[in-house]
Amino acid sequence: MRVRTVFNRILGLDGTAVVGVVFTGDEAVVTVRRVAKVHRCPCGCRVPGRYDRSVRRWRHVDACGMKMWLEAEVARIWCPDCERVRTEDVPWARPGARHSQAFEDTVAWLATRMDKTSLAQLMRCSWEAVDRIVGRVVVERLDDSRLNNLVRIGVDEISYLRGHRYLTVVVDHDTGRVVWVGKGHGVETLEEFYRELGFLRRKKLKAVTMDASSAYISATRTMAAQAVICIDPFHVIKWTNEALDAAFRNSAIPTLKAQMKQARTNAPWRKARFALRAGRQKLRQEHHKILKVIRAERTELHKVYLLKEELRDLFQIIDPGQADSYLRDWVQRAAGSGSSAFRSLAQKIVRHADGIIAAVELGLSNSRSEGVNTKIRVIQRRGYGHPKAQSLATMIYLCCSGIQISLPTQR
Ligand SMILES: [Zn+2]
Structure with a gap:
């Protein structure tokens, strides 16, 4: 031959x-x-x-x-x-590319699965080439119709460069896919998304979930006034865990102190923090034991722990019709719990009660946005998106917007 x-x-x-x-x-x-x-x-x-x-x-x-x-x-x-x-x-090859289409598709496929350094080493190319390739593949494959028929969306900020810079990410709650990524986290960023959506598509929006960011609330009120603003349950639980952390920091637990002294590490402290923060279903026998100790030695801390669990129930098991009265009752108990962190939390929740109840009534669970957030954290850990916003944004589109990449050998 x-x-x-x-x-x-x-x-x-x-x-x-x-x-x-x-x-x-x-x-x-x-x-x-x-x-x-x-x-x-x-x-x-x-x-x-x-x-x-x-x-x-x-x-x-x-x-x-x-x-x-x-x-x-x-x-x-x-x-x-x-x-x-x-x-x-x-x-x-794609127009303007210096690599063949098979090479680019292989890089894009690997980029969704492995860290950038290993990928560049395996394919014998530079980090910059990886960024350019991912950018070209995303431009070619990103579905233009993804912005059509959006009804329930979630808006969230993603920090990068150690929290010095932000991106705004918009998720379609019905498909669980990222539909838009923009630089910054201010009013003008979300307004840019709404402008791109245009008047008719904006009118179709029924609900927008977000954290309690005044920028996102203001942009949504101005440009998609008919949409119900919902506070993402994910953020409510995050605030609650922060309050619980503050209460935990201020409570000295004698048994825990003794265990740390004996183990000479802070592992018992970390285990206790996990037992308090994690959902009930994730706890093992050892965590239940720690909670028992906390109940015996620091009743007030155990009380706010139970309050946290009850707030979780609001998003998981409480009948949406009862959400309003359930939350009102919860706020009263949190305000009277004796913990200053929970008192401030109760005030914050009262300020955003309409948005929290709207999320429960519309059944907007946090699993979708949380899933996307987890994926984005993995992308960042793999070394994509430093230091440029553009390369992080294209990686988010590549991994979270439903783009299908097949290897040259899979065709
Ligand atoms: Zn032409």
């Missing part, structure tokens, strides 16, 4: 013929050409003649440990539709 035929089989690129192969060191340069005779503009227009031509190279997926390059003559064409000179489209 001739080398050309072998490489035609190995590469398996549609609409492409291998013309020749040259080996240099640990690299192979495969010269290819388009099978179709007519040039095509990236806009889709077919153009018979060419303006000029030049030779270009694209990095392809490595084979047998060798770096593979595709080399071809490409024409610049004058496109009557675009009314300017453009570089013709080639079947093996």
Whole structure:
């Protein structure tokens, strides 16, 4: 079998013929050409003649440990539709790319699953190349219709660069997908989203969940006034856990102190904090034991722990019709609990009671937004999104907006 035929089989690129192969060191340069005779503009227009031509190279997926390059003559064409000179489209790569489509799809697939350093090492490319590739794949695959028919959405901020910068992320509660990501977390950021949605699509919105950010509330009241503003249960539980932490910090528990002294680590303290914060269903025998100790030695702390559990119940087991009276009763008990942290929490909850009850009545559970938040934290931990907002935003779209990436070998 001739080398050309072998490489035609190995590469398996549609609409492409291998013309020749040259080996240099640990690299192979495969010269290819388009099978179709007519040039095509990236806009889709077919153009018979060419303006000029030049030779270009694209990095392809490595084979047998060798770096593979595709080399071809490409024409610049004058496109009557675009009314300017453009570089013709080639079947093996995206317009303007320096890597083949197979290479880019492999990088995008890996980016959703592994950390950036390992990915760049495995594919033998730079971090910057990974960012550019993910950006191009997202532009090509992001579904334009994702902003149509939005009815119940969640708006949340994501911090990066150690909390110095923020992105605003909008989730469709009905599909659980991210539909929009914007820089910043102020009024103007969310207004930009509403403007992009346009008047008619904005009118379809029935509910918007958020934290109690005055910026998001103000933007929603101005631009989507008919939508009910709901406070995300996820944030209410977060506030409650913060209040519980404050109460825990101020309570010295003798048994816990003795255990820490004996173990010479703060592991017992961490275990106790987990027992207090985590939902009942996550607790093991050892955590129940700690709660028993807390009940015996610090009644007031155990009282606010129970208040936290009762607030959780509001979002999980309480009949939505009873939500209003249940929350009113809870606020009274929290205010009279003797804990200053819970007194402040009760005041905050009273201020946002309408939004909290609306979330319960509309059945907007926090599992969707929480799921997206968890995914975003994983993306950040894998090293994507530092230090540029744009690369974090494109990674969020790649992993959370429903984009399907298949490997070249899966087609
Ligand atoms: Zn064109």
